[in-house]
Amino acid sequence: MNRVFVCSCFGVTEEQVKGHAEAGACTPRQIASACKAGTDCGGCVRRIQALLGRGACPRRELADQGEPVLAKLPEAA
DSSP: OOOOEEETTTTEEHHHHHHHHHTTOOSHHHHHHHHOTTSSSOTTHHHHHHHHTTSOOTTHHHHHTTOOSSTTOOOOO
16 A cells, blocks of 8 residues: 655655545644644644645534534544
């Protein structure tokens, strides 16, 4: 399997970031909450932003209503 690391500080792969995004993480901060990517040196934050894109967030309405959107995200491996 070809692993493309986004965050070398915590060993987070592109596939993991995409998985967290599909589960509802809409921002680099939410990705950081899910797997710590972007919380050490910060060098991967722009790459995370690029992976998230500028599309609509499937759970933005929940966030706007104050509902937890990351409660069911898988833990980092």
